[in-house]
Amino acid sequence: MNLTDRQLDILDRFLRNEMGDSDREEWKAMMQDPRVQDEIRNMTHLQQAIREEGRERLRAELGAWDMEEGKAAEKPGAKRVFSYWRWAAAAVLFLIVVAALLMQNRDSDPASLFAEYYAPYPNIVAPIQKGESSVDPFSRAFQLYEAGQYQEAIDAFELLPKNNPSIIFYMGLCQVELGEDEEARYTFATLHMIPDHPYHQAVEWYLALLELRSGSLEKAILMIDPIATSPEHPYYRKAIQLRRELDHL
Amino acid sequence: MGNNNQQALESLYQSLRAGNMGLYKGYYQEYKNDFIQFARKFTPDTDLIVDAYHDAFIVLYENVLSRQLEEMTSSLKTYVFSIGKYTLLNKLKKRHRTVYTEGVEGMEMPQYGIVEDLERSESADLLRRHIRSLGDACQSLLILFYYKKYSIEAMMHTLGYKNENTVKAYKSRCLKKLKELMQGAQTS
Numbered sequence A: 001m002n003l004t005d006r007q008l009d010i011l012d013r014f015l016r017n018e019m020g021d022s023d024r025e026e027w028k029a030m031m032q033d034p035r036v037q038d039e040i041r042n043m044t045h046l047q048q049a050i051r052e053e054g055r056e057r058l059r060a061e062l063g064a065w066d067m068e069e070g071k072a073a074e075k076p077g078a079k080r081v082f083s084y085w086r087w088a089a090a091a092v093l094f095l096i097v098v099a100a101l102l103m104q105n106r107d108s109d110p111a112s113l114f115a116e117y118y119a120p121y122p123n124i125v126a127p128i129q130k131g132e133s134s135v136d137p138f139s140r141a142f143q144l145y146e147a148g149q150y151q152e153a154i155d156a157f158e159l160l161p162k163n164n165p166s167i168i169f170y171m172g173l174c175q176v177e178l179g180e181d182e183e184a185r186y187t188f189a190t191l192h193m194i195p196d197h198p199y200h201q202a203v204e205w206y207l208a209l210l211e212l213r214s215g216s217l218e219k220a221i222l223m224i225d226p227i228a229t230s231p232e233h234p235y236y237r238k239a240i241q242l243r244r245e246l247d248h249l
Numbered sequence B: 001m002g003n004n005n006q007q008a009l010e011s012l013y014q015s016l017r018a019g020n021m022g023l024y025k026g027y028y029q030e031y032k033n034d035f036i037q038f039a040r041k042f043t044p045d046t047d048l049i050v051d052a053y054h055d056a057f058i059v060l061y062e063n064v065l066s067r068q069l070e071e072m073t074s075s076l077k078t079y080v081f082s083i084g085k086y087t088l089l090n091k092l093k094k095r096h097r098t099v100y101t102e103g104v105e106g107m108e109m110p111q112y113g114i115v116e117d118l119e120r121s122e123s124a125d126l127l128r129r130h131i132r133s134l135g136d137a138c139q140s141l142l143i144l145f146y147y148k149k150y151s152i153e154a155m156m157h158t159l160g161y162k163n164e165n166t167v168k169a170y171k172s173r174c175l176k177k178l179k180e181l182m183q184g185a186q187t188s
Helices: A005-015 A021-031 A034-074 A077-104 A110-117 A137-146 A150-158 A165-177 A181-191 A200-213 A217-228 A236-247 B002-017 B022-039 B046-065 B076-095 B122-133 B136-147 B152-159 B164-187
Strands: none
Touching (some): A005 A021, A021 A034, A034 B022, A034 B046, A034 B122, A034 B136, A110 A200, A110 A236, A137 A165, A150 A165, A165 A181, A165 A200, A181 A200, A181 B076, A200 A217, A217 A236, B002 B022, B002 B046, B002 B076, B046 B076, B122 B136, B122 B164, B136 B152, B136 B164, B152 B164
């Protein structure tokens, strides 16, 4: 059905959220006609699709501003060329040194260091008691973890309410044990949302080790350094040792 | 304070309606690093944080243009941060199998404006394909009018038309073409 120009203008104002008081009476009258209702419905769907296209364009524009900002941070140009050469030379030198050290000591690669420094976190929540096998689902999940049955432990944790930081933390530990590093990272990240939970420092350590296992040495170092400079941190000594070893990689 | 906020919002509204993104871009760049720092306490994933920041600015854009923030008393920055935090926590919640939300501040919907789910809807996908097949000129025109809510005058300047009537005529033509495509798809 074809709307009149006046009706189309009112419909546009409706879609743009710009209807004035004077439009409302006419709008009400328009809405009485089923054919007009159809047209409004079509236009509303159309506007939804246009909105999604618009959002995508706006998102691309925001992304372009981020890139622009990144490029601006790299300036000035001439100095940058010089700087590139210096960095390239330093990188080549670094690779030569790393290669030489690796030839000397093949055991000190990131994966070996992970194996050396990683230790499962003890089950301090519901430890297995000698001669007892727990039947309550909460204790059972932790005891499966302690017994090294990590997949079964995850399945058991999944059934528990996720309002307890211990459950989330130990699920993350199971994922580390199973080599599900990406999932573990995100599970640990959710712990960040819980104020004052008791596993903050342990999570910092395990996240650093996950970076090490994935070979992201720079990220690992960024996470280890704050631990290695905080004497009160429970992983302080380990972090200092690991940091030294990383310096020799 | 509230008055200053409203003035800031009004200036932003006027500039966006006129097709000037400068002020909006200024706020985007000004708050970005602070938001990333702020959001790191929820997740170390910078990509996800930037994604949430984009969402916050899309929501801000839409709510400013639809005049949804007229009652807002907090500052623009506080508003952007609350939307960003809300979308970030929801993204984390969707992504993880386990998420702890009880007692976490910020899981509640921000007080002002409308925060729609910015995920793409499948039902709009076919329509979007039709919009894309219209060609760039029609796409831009429809987006500027129905999404960015440019005035006809601003559209005329942005798209380089000689007068406002030409913009209106071209808009009608684009809509007609789009409806034909929709009808064609329905009958085939």
